[in-house]
Amino acid sequence: MIKRVLQSKISVNRNLNCLTQTNNKNFLTSLFSIIMLCGILLIFSMVMGCTNEKTGDSDKDGFSDGFEKNVSHTDPLVSNDRYFLISYWREDNEKNPFTDKYLPPGRQIPAIREFLINKGEIPSKNIMYLQKPSFSEFQTAIHDISKKADGNDIVFILLNTDTYSTYKKTSDFTEDLISSELTFSDRRVSPSEIRNAVDEIHAGVVIISLDICTPGLFFDSLKGPGKIIITSVDKNQYTLNAESNTFLFEAMGNSPEYKSPSYNTLGKSPDSNGNSYISILEAFNIDKSKMANIKDSHNNYQSCNALISDPSEIAGKTYLVEYKLPTGYSV
Ligand SMILES: [Ca+2]
Ligand SMILES: [Ca+2]
Numbered sequence: 001m002i003k004r005v006l007q008s009k010i011s012v013n014r015n016l017n018c019l020t021q022t023n024n025k026n027f028l029t030s031l032f033s034i035i036m037l038c039g040i041l042l043i044f045s046m047v048m049g050c051t052n053e054k055t056g057d058s059d060k061d062g063f064s065d066g067f068e069k070n071v072s073h074t075d076p077l078v079s080n081d082r083y084f085l086i087s088y089w090r091e092d093n094e095k096n097p098f099t100d101k102y103l104p105p106g107r108q109i110p111a112i113r114e115f116l117i118n119k120g121e122i123p124s125k126n127i128m129y130l131q132k133p134s135f136s137e138f139q140t141a142i143h144d145i146s147k148k149a150d151g152n153d154i155v156f157i158l159l160n161t162d163t164y165s166t167y168k169k170t171s172d173f174t175e176d177l178i179s180s181e182l183t184f185s186d187r188r189v190s191p192s193e194i195r196n197a198v199d200e201i202h203a204g205v206v207i208i209s210l211d212i213c214t215p216g217l218f219f220d221s222l223k224g225p226g227k228i229i230i231t232s233v234d235k236n237q238y239t240l241n242a243e244s245n246t247f248l249f250e251a252m253g254n255s256p257e258y259k260s261p262s263y264n265t266l267g268k269s270p271d272s273n274g275n276s277y278i279s280i281l282e283a284f285n286i287d288k289s290k291m292a293n294i295k296d297s298h299n300n301y302q303s304c305n306a307l308i309s310d311p312s313e314i315a316g317k318t319y320l321v322e323y324k325l326p327t328g329y330s331v
């Protein structure tokens with residue numbers, strides 16, 4: 001009887017052991033499955049994460065997710081579109097009759113557009129391109145941009161044209177600029193008219209690059225919060241050769257096709273913070289250094305003094321293109 005009880009206990013114990021072993025085996029199998037699943041999920045998320053850092057563009061604005069997170073510090077889930085208005089007053093492919101080389105801006109401004117499309121991957125529909133426009137054509141282009149651009153977007157206006165300025169002589173050596181007008185094909189336009197046109201745009205950042213002579217009155221009229229105004233020369237200086245814009249985009253990675261003798265080489269990288277991408281401020285600093293080696297044709301041939309107005313201090317964190325500079329690139 002005792003033996004039977006013992007046998008029965010042993011049998012129960014064996015059954016219990018068996019159950020325990022079965023439970024352990026099930027537990028281990030489940031644990032193994034969970035670990036495997038976690039591993040697969042981890043590898044999958046790492047691969048997806050890496051892909052997003054390099055090539056993903058969740059909001060389809062042309063800036064990759066990685067660039068938005070690490071460089072421009074914009075929202076990778078909110079579209080930051082870029083719109084360009086390039087308005088200039090020269091013929092394409094204008095050449096110097098003596099050297100048979102392209103004259104700035106005859107070739108340089110078209111080359112800027114090609115850079116934006118080919119290397120900056122800006123959709124061509126976002127680039128308004130006006131050659132010798134009437135003021136109403138200029139206003140229409142501004143109006144088109146204002147309908148599309150919202151507070152997250154960036155607008156860049158390149159304005160290259162002739163200026164009519166009037167001075168009042170204050171002494172034998174000084175004269176004050178009292179009025180300026182810009183040339184359009186139908187008429188001349190005052191600083192306040194340009195200001196009213198541009199004020200229609202309500203983008204997050206509006207950059208206006210004035211490639212005009214004696215930009216002083218336009219510079220003062222246009223500047224304001226959320227705006228970056230760049231001039232190629234000081235307020236009362238003369239130049240009209242698109243050098244300033246050539247230098248800005250050369251800093252961003254667009255090597256000019258033709259360099260006039262005045263196009264000096266600094267032999268330095270434009271990337272002062274070492275992140276391989278060029279902000280508006282970094283581009284302007286190169287522009288300013290290069291313009292300083294060009295002589296103004298007025299005011300006793302002083303060095304050109306490029307100006308920037310950036311009251312909201314946004315130029316250092318504003319990028320027009322996500323174009324990684326080639327290693328060793330210098331200007
Ligand atoms: Ca994006
Ligand atoms: Ca974005």
Ligand SMILES: [Ca+2]
Pocket residue numbers: 271272273274275276277278279282
């Ligand atoms: Ca940089």
